[in-house]
Amino acid sequence: MNVSPRTYGYLLRISISFFMSLLMSFAMLVLNLGFVENFMALWFKSFSVAFALAVVISSLVFPFVTVLLSKVVRVCDEPAELHEAPEGC
Numbered sequence: 001m002n003v004s005p006r007t008y009g010y011l012l013r014i015s016i017s018f019f020m021s022l023l024m025s026f027a028m029l030v031l032n033l034g035f036v037e038n039f040m041a042l043w044f045k046s047f048s049v050a051f052a053l054a055v056v057i058s059s060l061v062f063p064f065v066t067v068l069l070s071k072v073v074r075v076c077d078e079p080a081e082l083h084e085a086p087e088g089c
Contacts (some may be wrong), residue, residue: 013062017054025050 003011025046033042 009062013058014055017058018051021047021050021054 026043029039029043029046033039036042
C-alpha cells in the first residue's frame, strides 16, 4: 500500500499511541489493582481513555518535539559503507 509521507506520519502516531496505551494501561492496572475479577472490563475502559488521550496528545506534541529535536541533532543519510560517511556523521 502506498501512502503519502503525511499519511504515514498519521498512521505512525496512531499505531504508536495504540500499542503504548495498550501496554501502559495493562501495566498500570496490574500494578494498582492486580488481576481482579472484572480485569478485562476495567482494562478495556482504561485503554479506551488512554488511547483517546494518547492520539490527541501525540498530535499536539509531535510538531514541537520535531522542532526541538532538529535543533539538538542533525540527521545524516545512512551511507552505503561506513567509510563513506561525511564529516560529522
